[in-house]
Amino acid sequence: MSDSEDDYMSDKLLQQCEQDIRPGLVFNRTTKRQYELEKKKKEIEAKRPKSNREREEELREKGLNTAISSENKGFKMLEKMGFKQGQSLGKTQSGLKEPIKIELKSSKSGIGVESHFKERIKKKMERNDDYLKKKLNDFQFNNKIKQARRFLEKDFYTAQKTCEDLDCRKNIDEPIQEFYWTRETIRKKRDIKEEDEEEEFNEEFASYITEENLVEIIDYLRSRHLYCMFCAFVATDDEDLKTSCPGPYRSDHDDG
Incomplete structure (x- = not known):
């Protein structure tokens, strides 16, 4: 060079x-x-002694991330019970291969507070489910009530109309009970014209629509006219009515 x-x-x-x-x-x-x-x-910072908190965090992280030494007494006891390092705890196919990781709390709530809130939320959700089920059951029940009421009103009017027609064919001028005949006919017979009287009359006639009164009209139709409103036929006599008709009520004529 x-x-x-x-x-x-x-x-x-x-x-x-x-x-x-x-x-x-x-x-x-x-x-x-x-x-x-x-x-x-940076040099001064590196020489500065670490605070107790910093040292504790470093030691804790080191301890949590360090596997148990094979010289540890607890580890030796596990070895005597059949445990081998790297294998799972319990059954080989489904056991844990590492100890359960410690989860450090970041919130300020005390021990057990979070689990307590979770339990409260769970119970609240269960109560909501029960409430919704009850509302659904109530809704279904109310629908059945409304349906039954519609059937009652329909059958009641049919029975009244039929009774009125059959009575008139036999020259019966007045019903045995006012509710045996239709509201329109009874209104004409009473000669109701005033609005107040009309309202009172409608309320009165609406109160007649009951199952007991319907049964009474049905029994009258069968005994007086030998007629079944559900079969829609007039029998020749009592025996013919009994043999030809399954029963006096709607439920007797329902399929199944």
Whole structure:
């Protein structure tokens, strides 16, 4: 190597590098000073003794992430029970391969508070489910009540209309009971004209629509006219009515 060429390991070359402050590395003296201050700050920070909290966190993380040593008494006891490092606890196919990880609480709530709230939420959801089921049952029950009421009103009017027609065919001018005949006919017989009388009359006739009164009209139709309103036929006598008709009521004529 010639004297004109500098040795790349020589002090001269290193000194040139230290003095070579280029724009791509350190832009000016202020930037260089800032860099030196930051470097010194990091050195001081590294020498600063760590606080108890920092040391505790480091030790805790180290302990949680470190497997139990094979020299540990507890580990040796597990080995005597058949445990081998790297295998699962319990059955091989479904056991845990590592101890359950400790979950550190980040909230300020006390021990058991979160589980208590979860239990309360669970019970509230169960109560909501029970409430919805009850509402559904009530809805279905109310629908059945409404349906039964519609059938009653329909059958009641049919019975009244039939009774009125059959009575008139036998020249019966007045019903045995007013509710045996239709409301329109009874209104004409009473000659109701005033609005107050009309309202009172409608309320009165609406109160007649009951199952007991319907049964009474049906029995009258069968005994007086030998007629079944559900079969829609007139029998020749009692025996014919008994043999030809399954029964006096709607339920007797329902399929199944």
